[in-house]
Amino acid sequence: MNKKDKVLVTGGTGFxxxxxxRELINQGFQNIHAIRRKTSDMRLVNSFKHSIQWHTADLLDVDDIYHQVQGASRVIHAAGLVSFAPEDKEKVYDINIQGTENIVNACLHHKIPRLIHLSSIAAIAKTRRRVPITEETKWVDDHYISQYGRSKQLGEMEVWRGVAEGLDAVILNPSIILGAGDWNASSCRLFMQIHKGLKYYPPGGTGFVDVRDVAKITVSFMTLHHVNQRYIINQDNYSFKYIFQLMARHLDVDPPSISAPKWVASSIVFLEKVKSKLTQSRPVITRDSVRNAYQDFNYDNQKIKLLGFTFTPIEQTIEETCHLLLKAYDQDYMPYLLSAQKDPVSKNTA
Structure with missing residues (x-):
């Protein structure tokens, strides 16, 4: 692939x-296009926005998407709606399924050489008692699957349909992505909650990964020959207690010290629901997110590591992110990006 070829990214203003x-720019790509909404917050990309050709488009507008995809050598589909709130179900399904369908159809129509689809571990079926979860774990739609997870799994089905119709595609399934960004959105809110004071921690555990590693791996798949497969992107699996206490240590606040009984969690869900209605914002904690926080999920990363990829230790990610949050505290919580670092990804991946 020539670095002057057109690359289109959806969801470019998101976390x-x-x-x-930024990774595309740092790797020397010169013809980067990104789709944004009219109302998109540009603060995360402000320092390099002039290196990107921006286009206002709606994922649900077929004509918009077909026009923007035309001429691309690679499409990175990172746009999506992450929400576990029941009232967002229709919007989540529209964006994560219909939006992906439109991207896939546009890629097929214009014979785009490759689509890189950012999904989530939420789209992979759950196994309990720390039984390893792999890319091949059989899908079972049970009560541990959230509406968000269903929407991402159905979005993946659109990509597999495209593959069956001749599209080359890669599906990436990151675990919980940590790093600095908009402190009131995505997983950055976890750091905010710890900073403001949190007594309880959920007793479960899951996978975590540095946002920079996910970005580097995504860009690497623009040239890798391993297509028409899915890959779990996960540094390692940790308990929420460990992650929360590590955040607290680097934020210099008292760590959560009480394992939350389910009645406490149910009360928090109720209060979050009331708060969200009063403030017209999405609840941070919902019944779906609480249900999974009481289980231990063990995501296997061997498939991606076999390609030579390595990961930033999550302890380093948390330390760097906490440093930026404390810096942002005196600046009305200004959004930040973690600094670029030496590539933790092996070069022996072609």
Whole structure:
């Protein structure tokens, strides 16, 4: 692939999308296009926005998407709606399924050489008692699957349909992505909650990964020959207690010290629901997110590591992110990106 070829990124102003755009610039790509909404917050990309050709488009507008995809050598589909709130179900399904369908159809129509689709571990079926979860774990739609997870799984089905019709595609399934960004959005809110004081921690555990690693791996798949497969992107699996206490240590606040009984969690869900209605914002904690926080999920990263990829230790990610949050505290919580670092990804991946 020539670095002057057109690359189109959806979701470029979002948490992960901003890091993907910066990574493309740092790797020397010169013809980067990104889709944004009219109301998109540009603060995360402000320092390099002039290196990107921006286009206002709606994922649900077929004509918009077909026009923007035309001429691209690679499409990175990072746009999506992350919400576990029941009232967002229709919007989540529209964006994560219909929006992906439109991207896939546009890629097929214009014979785009490759689509890189950012999904989530939420789209992979759950196994309990720390039984390893792999890319091949059989899908079972049970009560541990959230509406968001269903929407991402159905979005993946659109990509597999495209593959069956001749599209080359890669599906990436990151675990919980940590890093600096908009402190009131995505997983950055976890750091904010710890900073403001939190007594309880959920007793479960799951996978975590540095946002920069996900961005680097995404860009690497623009040239890798391993297509028409899915890959779990996960540094390692940790308990929420460990992650929360590590955040608290680097934020110099008292760590959560009480394992939250389910009645406490149910009360928090109720209060979050009331708060969201009063403030017209999405609830941070919902019944779906609480249900999974009481289980231990163990995501296997061997498939991606076999390609030579390595990961930033999550302890380093948390330390760097906390440093930026404390810096942002005196600046009305200004959004930040973690600094670029030496590539933790092996070069022996072609």
């Amino acid at each position: 992960l999308g901003a890091y993907i755009l």
